Amino acid sequence: MSDIELDFGAITIDTSILKKWGYQFDRGILNQMAQFLNEPVRVIQTDIVHQEAKRHIADEVNKSRIVIKNGLRLALNQLGIDKNDVATATQLLSVSGEDADVAEEKLNKYYERIGAEILKTDDYIDFKQLMEMYFKTKAPFEKKEAKKNEFPDAIALISLERWAEKNNINIIAVSADKGWANFAKNSKKITVFNDLAKAIEELQPETKVNRIITIIREKEILVKENHIFDKIMQAIIESVENSDVYIDASSDYCYEQTDNYITYTNHTFTLNKEGLIDIDVVMVKDDIITFQVNADVECEVSASFNFYVRDGIDHDDVGIGSSTVTVEKTYNTDILISLLGNLEDNVDNIDVDEIEVLSTIDSIDLEYIEPDYGYDDENE
Numbered sequence: 001m002s003d004i005e006l007d008f009g010a011i012t013i014d015t016s017i018l019k020k021w022g023y024q025f026d027r028g029i030l031n032q033m034a035q036f037l038n039e040p041v042r043v044i045q046t047d048i049v050h051q052e053a054k055r056h057i058a059d060e061v062n063k064s065r066i067v068i069k070n071g072l073r074l075a076l077n078q079l080g081i082d083k084n085d086v087a088t089a090t091q092l093l094s095v096s097g098e099d100a101d102v103a104e105e106k107l108n109k110y111y112e113r114i115g116a117e118i119l120k121t122d123d124y125i126d127f128k129q130l131m132e133m134y135f136k137t138k139a140p141f142e143k144k145e146a147k148k149n150e151f152p153d154a155i156a157l158i159s160l161e162r163w164a165e166k167n168n169i170n171i172i173a174v175s176a177d178k179g180w181a182n183f184a185k186n187s188k189k190i191t192v193f194n195d196l197a198k199a200i201e202e203l204q205p206e207t208k209v210n211r212i213i214t215i216i217r218e219k220e221i222l223v224k225e226n227h228i229f230d231k232i233m234q235a236i237i238e239s240v241e242n243s244d245v246y247i248d249a250s251s252d253y254c255y256e257q258t259d260n261y262i263t264y265t266n267h268t269f270t271l272n273k274e275g276l277i278d279i280d281v282v283m284v285k286d287d288i289i290t291f292q293v294n295a296d297v298e299c300e301v302s303a304s305f306n307f308y309v310r311d312g313i314d315h316d317d318v319g320i321g322s323s324t325v326t327v328e329k330t331y332n333t334d335i336l337i338s339l340l341g342n343l344e345d346n347v348d349n350i351d352v353d354e355i356e357v358l359s360t361i362d363s364i365d366l367e368y369i370e371p372d373y374g375y376d377d378e379n380e
Contacts, residue, residue: 007170008191008203010042012160014153014175015052017196021358023057025110028336028358029196032282032290037115041203044163044171046119048156050107057103061095068093124159124166150179157183157190164189174199197280197292197334209281212289215343221350222269222277222293231352232337233267239333239357240264240299249366253307253320260303262361265328270294282336288353290338297333301364302326307371321371333359 013033021030036043072090075081095102111118157173157180164171173180173192184192193199201209221228240262247260270293272278283290304324308317338353 008172009040009167009169010044010164011036011172011174011199011203012044012046013049013196014156014173014177014180015049015056016176017174018049018053019056020176021196023053023060023106025106025113028356029200029282029292029334030110032197032200032336033114035283035285036203037113039115042169043111043114043116044119044160045111045116046121046156046159048121048152048159050118052152054100054103054107057106058099061099061102065095065099119159119163121155121159124162125155153177153179154183157187161187161189172199172202195280197282200282201280204281204284208284212281212284212291212343213279216279216291217276219343219347221347226347228337228339228347228350228352232335232355235355235357236267236295236297236335237264239360240297243360243362245301245361246363247301247303247366248363249303249305249325249369251307251369253309253370254317255305255307255369258304258306258322260301263300263302264297265300266298267295270296283338288338288340289343290336292334292336294332294334296330297361298328298330299361300326301329301361303366305369321373323369323372325366325369327364327366329361329364331359331361333357 011033018030021028024030033043068090072086072093075089076083076086097105110116160171160173163169169189171190173184173190174194174196175181175192176194181192181194184190193202216222222232223229241264243262245260245262247257249255269277277293280292281289282292302324304322306319306322308319310316311318336354336356336358338355340351340353341349343350
């Protein structure tokens, strides 16, 4: 890519995008940023966004530690797990360092892997411009009481624009924040994308991207039965069946959930305005290409319950029946697909390197449930 002139020379990612993908830097779309290491496209991160991300990650580290501590205590006290085994598990699941230090290390490892540069906003901020934006309610500031909360965004954006002007580089900023998008409308150097995959695609050689998308569609790789199609379907099925779903329900009776399972039924890819599968090419190398598609996944969720009432005299739990409830559920997910080989070749000669289904079903509300008394319409 070093011999190709691009419209944009740098990319930066806002906290809203990092948070959306759960700060999972070693998988999914955030992992695709590693392709820019030692490439002409520069990855810029402001110290403002860095500190926000560090705080968020530190909070998640703290929550994880609490969950592990409580879980191991329950394992010891309620499950009768040997205390030596619990001690071993505690050691294996422990991470040394304060929450903030763990977060800092995680971010720095990611920056090193993607070649990110930290932009010190103190070197670029114009406080006169900042205060004018605040009092005149210019983007990213909005007309609301909490507009002071937009100061970090404003500082980051002003600094990015000044850096871009100084280096004569156009920047892609990836953010789901409306304030960032509104600021970019009046910026000559910053263009905002709210989707990281589409932003990364913008940094790929346009002729190659268009050719890749054309080949994928012409060969019907995603819709016609072949080994690639089969592996994509299998990845979706495994993602569905391995989902850890939280089941919520209400009832007039006491109940306990005894089992649940999820079954894949179908999936359909999201189409663009032309009625074609929407494809975002996020990496183009000599031997591998990676692209992202979006899909609606249909499945069936079944959950089994035992119901009981409390005996008013003995205060014992008395079973009154059970039931299994099955509902249909559709959820949306992005899917990253990496292929090895020459796309111009026969489909049979193209290998699948990796498929990542980035989201899955996580919860479902069954609303009202009750025991199955075995009645049917004919006997009523």
